[in-house]
Amino acid sequence: MFRILAAFLVVVLLQTGFAASSLFAQTTEELDPMPSFQDVVQAHFSKIKRGSVKTAQPVIDAIQATDHPAASAFLKNWQSKALWYRKADERIVTVKTDDKKTYILFDLASNEVIGQATKKEIKQIKPNSGLRALLGASLVASQLASNDPNLRRESLDSLARDPKPSHLAILRTAIARENDSMLVERMTRLERLLTMQHDEDIEARISAIESFSDDLGLDVRARLNPILKTRLMVSKTAPTEGTYARILKPGYDVILPINTAYDMLVLKSWADPDITLDHKKRTLVSRIENDRIGERPVAELDTQEARDAVYSQLVKDGLAPRDPSDKEIQDALEGVFFYEEYLEPSADVIAATRSTLSAIQTRVALSEAIDLFLDGLSLASIFFLAAIGLAITFGVMGVINMAHGEFIMMGAYTGYVVQQFVTNYTLSILLAIPAAFGVTFLAGVAMERLVVRHLYHRPLETLLATFGVSIALQQLAKNIFGTQARPLTSPNWLDGALVINDVISISWIRVAIFCLSALFLAMLWFTLNKTRLGLETRAVTQNPRMASSMGINPDRINMLTFGLGSGIAGIAGVAIGLFAKVTSELGSDYIVQSFMTVVVGGVGNIWGTLAGAAMIGILQKGIEWFNPSNTLAAQTFMIVFIIIFIQFKPRGIIALKGRAAGD
Template identity: 60%
Template structure:
């Protein structure tokens, strides 16, 4: 008995506490009154009917509205089953709840969980609440919150966001975010505003804008559908049969709209005859008599007269059906004026896109040309000045790249490692070039076939040596962090910082080469040996020593080129073979032994390859083939290249 009494008293106290908690609320608070106005649909929580309640909270201007939406979205809002009042609640001990007033969030007290019903919005309702919260986030004091809100609108915009954006522009203090809000407001105006004039003005403000978001907003506005009627509306674009719409397509539209009979195909005639075969005859004609097309057509026409087959549609019938109607194009997503403005803007944008695609292609060609120039500048020295066909030139590029990789193993600072790798790669490949000239090349001067075979053998040996040391997998040559990313000019034109660095390096080496050849004693002696080796020897110049240094200098530059190329391409034992053919083409097209010719040759070869790849992007092998064919034809008309050299190289 005592136990029953204690349980009863506990129950009474619990009910009293719940009632006291309910009474403690500010039931006259505006936010509570607003919730009570929409209590029925809020408690029901149906995505189809909840919209007015969410919109009322978002547009109320009440300070507590944002908190209510947030807590509702997080399933922290409950409703008193007895009084119908809304509270915030947190789970306490056991079945207890700690309740808080929706007006101000003041704690009410502890109550039984049984006295309340939790609001559990589904994902659809939470999405609607999130959209409503955007307008509060757009004016939040925290910049990060405003940025998040803008990203949410850009990702999934809704008509309600337009009003929120317009109200948040003037209060924005960050100039960058303000410009971003204004741009987004114009985009949403194009999509959602009901005022045609406002939409047209917003469209015209984006004239020539290359942003992908602009085209994404305009393209749906110009979507069309072909309609057919006895007479086209005055504001519709009439279509001419045979010009803008084929005769067959026009008749197919009539058939689809059930305005004309479908055409009977040969297969359908046969199937119809088979379907009407009775006692060895079709329409009273023996099957044995249906051995010609004319007989079969005659039987089919008899079936048509009996109503057992669809009638034939002749060309005259098609002409009559098409002449009786007009086909016209209608815009399906926007009024005509808005759609025409969007089409005009897209036409202007398309022109800008074409021009910028040309600029982007030119940048790509210039970037590739700088890579080919770096790869070929050393070959221009050894092949042009000395007349040596060095098939191992690509392996000197590979050695330079691997030198950069080894340096980075010991120097983790990528910027410092690249600065150290450049002179070290020059030293390594210069030494290798001198050794190769002393051991192999010096015995094969003026014997081009033997030189080609010998250097080809050296290239194979160097490749195998690299495989034995570094393995067959590609090794990373990592660029410094400040070379990550790209220089973005607009949504179409961009170029990576690594390619810019390679272009700058190519210019630096052009300047270095010109300085060495024009301003140093070595350059003077090289030019003398190039022009007339016998006369140079009589002046006290040692041609043998000059050949050695020249070959070493060209090999050293190839090593530096390898460091630069390694930042852009994979470092493997075969990487040199990817550039040897282009290097020879660059030197031959430009003019053997002339640095300016090499520069022009690299520009021509790089540009030609990029243009061919642009015309045929799905087949890079075809691009290489077409490029080689063009070079062969070019050499037929100008065998000495763009800028021919006088002297020993020209006579070789």
């Protein structure tokens, strides 16, 4: 019984103790609550107000340790001088004003209005540049450690725009805890960029530099080139191999004239100063006494020889510095070494940088060649589309159609009209291609029936007549659509460019035109080689009389061929209109190139037209590469080249057998 009573008393005492302990803890919590964000800030008011780099880091750590949503905003405001404090109670706030007379005060944590004040009642906190840099680094560290991936991405974007040496350790810490593979890749690349410039470990720098040997990014070259910065130096001994860029010879290198080189020796006290005529004059003037300089009257010093003689006497008397002769200057220059010394002290880092830059430059040159070739192919595909219709009509009928460019213009305007009714740009382009073919096919048939058929075998009259038709079509387009350029909008999926690396890129519109050219090449090849129309066309091309005797109607074939060539020109107009201005003069910009393509490639031959377009497009881009600011000069050189080319290959690259060849 006694044991039971004792156990009961123990349990009661324990429960009473737990209750008392809980009551004490609750009371303590009520008496000592967690400090608010404002309280944490105010606790460091004096350090924030003073703004010293030496005392700011503990304040930054304390504010970030709160994990309060307002912590980053506070640090940003501190960095951007957007913090103020109220003089009456030293409360730190942010402010806003419209009239610059009454200031609205905002709470740091809630950003709610807590009152108003005049300019005299508040004071701005202005951190110096060193503290602002420290705050910036702290902000980057906190943002890269955020749980929000978007904030980490934005912070990394900001960091990449202006990386600092202080960010190196922050990046390495962030990489270790980052779980997003894409962000890890970007962070690692930026970390290597900073490592190769600012790391104290030479081996780490060399490893980072060598890792960029196949990277064509502009930011890589922008950070490698400063490592190879040089300064002009002079030494009595030969410089150490690997520490200098080149040895300079005074008077032969533009950056080192003889007078500059000799001045460097004078600054080193290795040579006497070179006395100029102006300096001699001032010395002589300072020695004038009673209108005499020594024993010579000033009136006798009216020639340079006389003045030099007096100056030489002053030198002998120790009253003026000696003027070295030209031979003495040359001898002094030959006894020393002038060279461009690298600012980078490590020869191994310099060697790695030079090797990496050399490898990058090789890849850049190769990429530029590929990019130039792709530009040439892109231009060739445009020329091919514009010229293939002309190649068909010219090859089959021998008609020089000067209105071919206007059929291109009609196709572009057809696409514009379609887009006025079909607002979906993808669908409108898909509808515009057959519509442009139909419109220009009918226009070509009408022109052949009304004009061209009456002028066969009369090339001069045909040329003049079609030229008149081209002028009429241009004027008709101006009357209908006006002189202002009309937009032919490409679909969104054709925006931008196909980027292979930082050097090679090609717009998606050019890619689409290249694919369209390849498609039409295949369709025309199939039409001319696998269909009855193609068989009859080739028969009329090679021998019209024999074709006629076999029951083929050459007149009908000519009409359909002319219409086919005009229809293809209309499709070319839609493609060209996607990147060029659609005006009544659109066709005239391509008629010359179309004729050049046909003549160089071979009249009436599809493969010849393709070869001519490729040669002209690539060659024109190559000429423009040498003089990119003057495309007119490039076109002039192209015409000169074609004239010379025709002298040796009058029938073009691929000559056509039959009537066209004979003509």
